[in-house]
Amino acid sequence: MNNILKDISIFLIGMMGAGKTTVGHLLAQELGYSRFFDTDSLIEQLAKGQTINEIFTTVGEETFREWETQVLAELSTYKKTVISTGGGIVLRQKNWSYLRHGLIVWLDVSVELLIERLTEDNTRPLLKDVDLKKKLQTLLEQRQSLYNQADLRITVQPQETPEQVTKRILEAIPSVLKQPAIPPSYFN
Ligand SMILES: Nc1ncnc2c1ncn2[C@@H]1O[C@H](COP(=O)(O)OP(=O)(O)O)[C@@H](O)[C@H]1O
Ligand SMILES: O=C(O)C1=C[C@@H](OP(=O)(O)O)[C@@H](O)[C@H](O)C1
Ligand SMILES: [Mg+2]
Numbered sequence: 001m002n003n004i005l006k007d008i009s010i011f012l013i014g015m016m017g018a019g020k021t022t023v024g025h026l027l028a029q030e031l032g033y034s035r036f037f038d039t040d041s042l043i044e045q046l047a048k049g050q051t052i053n054e055i056f057t058t059v060g061e062e063t064f065r066e067w068e069t070q071v072l073a074e075l076s077t078y079k080k081t082v083i084s085t086g087g088g089i090v091l092r093q094k095n096w097s098y099l100r101h102g103l104i105v106w107l108d109v110s111v112e113l114l115i116e117r118l119t120e121d122n123t124r125p126l127l128k129d130v131d132l133k134k135k136l137q138t139l140l141e142q143r144q145s146l147y148n149q150a151d152l153r154i155t156v157q158p159q160e161t162p163e164q165v166t167k168r169i170l171e172a173i174p175s176v177l178k179q180p181a182i183p184p185s186y187f188n
Contacts, residue, residue, distance in 0.1 A: 001031060001170060004177055009033075009081040009107060010016045013150055016087040016124050018107040019162060024084035026166040031045035035081040039089065052086075056125035069095055076101040077140040087139070088126075103176070106150035107170055111136045113158055118137035119163045 012020040012029065021038050028036035040052055045119050046067055047055050069092060075083050076098035083102070087093050114136050118127060126133060140146055147153075152172055 002080075002172065004174055005031070005103075008081040009075075009078055009083060011099050011102050011104045012084045013090055013099070013104060014087065014107035014148055015109060015114055015136065015143070015147075016078070016127065017117040017121070018087070018109045019117075019156065019165060020084040020087075020107055022162045023107065023165050023169070024082050026162055027169060028082035030166055030170055031082065033080050033082055033173060035078065036084075037075055037078075037081060039075070040086050042075075043067050043086075046071065051123070053123060055118040055127050061093055061125075065092065069098075072098045078144075089141075090143055095139045096149070097118050103152065103173065105152045105154060106147045108147070108153050108155045110158075111140060113156070145153070 009035075010031075012024050012027075014020055015060065019140060021040070023104075024038065025036055027036075043055065047059075050058065052064075055067075065088070068086060068089060072083075072085070072089065075081065084121055085099075089099070111133065117134055118124065118136075119132065122128065126139070127154065152169070152175075154165065154169055160168075
């Protein structure tokens with residue numbers, strides 16, 4: 001796999017609860033990539049240990065988005081790295097120029113499944129004190145066409161484990177990697 005990937009990095013995108021953070025870890029292991037980063041974790045470090053909830057409360061979403069772009073810009077210079085992003089990374093056009101440094105994989109998960117995963121979760125500020133189903137539907141409507149610009153779309157089924165999702169990503173990667181215009185065998 002690494003031969004085909006040529007050490008390029010992988011960016012996971014998708015809705016909150018899609019499994020980007022969970023699957024990213026596993027994917028890095030399976031690829032033999034020594035580095036895995038989660039943009040939210042790095043932003044929390046940048047904010048001296050504040051949680052994403054606290055960051056939204058203290059500095060607001062706009063500043064969070066600014067930090068998100070800064071972190072992504074830095075990570076985009078890395079090779080051989082798996083990067084799990086926050087669900088809103090697709091919103092800024094500028095972020096796409098950084099995401100395009102690697103292979104972009106969209107974990108596509110139905111709203112029903114997202115609700116199952118996020119009902120008991122209070123770590124996501126945008127989902128606090130809202131009608132969860134309505135909010136997720138609205139966010140997906142706003143973002144779907146953006147997520148769709150990924151190189152690879154993995155539609156996750158309800159019973160699929162993170163390990164199975166990881167395996168499917170690995171199997172699908174070769175289909176989206178550009179073949180060299182002139183095959184290496186031509187030069188033999
Ligand atoms: N394939 C899966 N099957 C069941 N639960 C999952 C799966 N992937 C992730 N989860 C769970 O869903 C929640 C959200 O996962 P997370 O990786 O944080 O998503 P994201 O980073 O995309 O917001 C977590 O509780 C995680 O354990
Ligand atoms: O979708 C979003 O706008 C957000 C997604 C979150 O990350 P996850 O997608 O990992 O939950 C986190 O960046 C923040 O709460 C905002
Ligand atoms: Mg995450």
